[in-house]
Amino acid sequence: MSVRRLPVRPDLDQLKNQAKELLAAIRAGEPDATAELRQHHPNRTLEPSNIKLADAQVVLARMYQASSWMRLVQAVKLADAIWRDDLHAVLELVTKSRNLLFEETIIRSDSNWGPPMTYAANLGRDRIIQALHEAGDTDHRSAWGRAVLQGKIESAKLLRIMLGNPVMPGDGLGGPAYTLSVEGTLYAFGVGARVYDGDGKLLAPVDVVLETDGRNPAAKHKILELYEQQGVVYPDTPTMALHRGRIDLLAEHLRRDPNLLSRMFSHREIYPSEMGCLDPINATVGTPLGGTTLLHMCVEYDEMDIALWLLDQGMDVNARSAVGASGFGGYTALFSTVVSQPNFWMNYNKRGPFAAPFTSLLLERGADPNIRASIWKELHPGHAKHADGMRHEYRNVTALSWGRQFHAPIFVSEPALRLIEAAGGAE
Known part of the structure; x- marks a missing residue:
């Protein structure tokens, strides 16, 4: 059976169309679609000939690892509101369903975009970060890391204040190394990132810079130069x-x-x-x-x-x-x-x-x-x-x-x- 993953920026219209296509496939007796119905629909005895659009929506939602169609729609609307920097829409969603504050924004557990505050930090949505903080969101540390990774430095500064101005942890250079973010690397050094630990072990993620899937030669060169300036040989x-x-x-x-x-x-x-x-x-x-x-x-x-x-x-x-x-x-x-x-x-x-x-x-x-x-x-x-x-x-x-x-x-x-x-x- 297939497990689907919402993209970083999901589209509700696409999901609605997918539900209609799934409905048609189940009614047509297509084996794969029928198998999805049997696995994901709560009524295991439901006949394909009796299926309605709402049934197909439930099946599709569970294929996307959501508990219900409504939960899937919530996820898409929340992600979209954060992308659009629509503070009112974000607060309306998390006020009606407080659980959204603490769950993965796009549901899937393998997403590194995280709950709403972390998701907003990826995009540099500072108004939303502040509002979610006041609403009780608690994923400040992952949000801080993602802001640095994405080079959203103003967001990183805001989140660090919320955290009590901690020193950058030993792995703090890893995020901007992966994205080849010069801005993130400079920021990390400015708040205490080190290239070696007290025992002389290399902390600078040179391996990440060399092996990342990103391609930006000028940024790569600069980051390696910054590491050298901090003592990497x-x-x-x-x-x-x-x-x-x-x-x-x-x-x-x-x-x-x-x-x-x-x-x-x-x-x-x-x-x-x-x-x-x-x-x-x-x-x-x-x-x-x-x-x-x-x-x-x-x-x-x-x-x-x-x-x-x-x-x-x-x-x-x-x-x-x-x-x-x-x-x-x-x-x-x-x-x-x-x-x-x-x-x-x-x-x-x-x-x-x-x-x-x-x-x-x-x-x-x-x-x-x-x-x-x-x-x-x-x-x-x-x-x-x-x-x-x-x-x-x-x-x-x-x-x-x-x-x-x-x-x-x-x-x-x-x-x-x-x-x-x-x-x-x-x-």
Whole structure:
């Protein structure tokens, strides 16, 4: 049976339409819909032919983990009111149903947007935060953390006052590290965040900055610089220099190692354990990076300036990744332009811009569109909504067929595929 999850900003009209569609499917005797009826409706003997819209609404609500249709509607109206900064509507809802103050705004337990105060903090709705505080809401600490994570600094200041001006806890840098929020990081340092504990253990979440699914090179570079200013010492490696956006350091590495541009780097060299990086699955990338070159890294992390510098230094645009004992590998950076985390954000909610600048660059510099390679990929568990979490294997594919066959299309750049096809790429 299916369990549905309300999105961060749910739409009541969509839910009403889903209830009507479910009603029609149950009446038509569709097996999956009938099974949902049997599992979720309180009257297990209700015949599909006798079902009414209200029955379908109850079933749908329980599929969304709500106790009733009314509770589902409350959740949507409350979330919508907070998004619209409609203080009157928020107070009307929580006054009529006080339980809403303490329950997850969008119901599901796996939501990190939290109860209403935390939900409002994500959006910087200070009037609503203040009113909920006065109404007895109690999730101030999670709200404070989410305000910092989202870079809503005025909200963070307000919530910290409500909490009695505590020092930032040891994990307080983690939120803005995940979202690559420079503002949140600066704020956290301003209220006592530290990069090492009293025993010298690293607290700065360098691993989160390196492995997050966000892509914002300038912000990433700045946060790593801020950590360094607070005392973090980074490994003196080419890959760490790339993460930091330091072409000057890369130039020094190239001076010391003339073979740098042809080197392939292991996963651990790209994500160093001394910086807190552990399980490879935590690194949210599209085309795998373990065993690849600096050029592959540039594509995955949107480092256009560094990519241009590498190519200008003579890097082979067709440099392949390492090939393992099982035959997987041998793909070029062009493959990385087809399946990547930046592509995810381009496609997510049709955000755009729908362009493929790295594909254009590599093709202009002579990338071969018909090189073949074998790749296996297992996506991060956080992408469960978009993929099945299983290992998928792609044998003897070109960049074009890699994209056409990939099991999670949201990671695929259609603009890149069109450019590759126009350049003579084949499947």
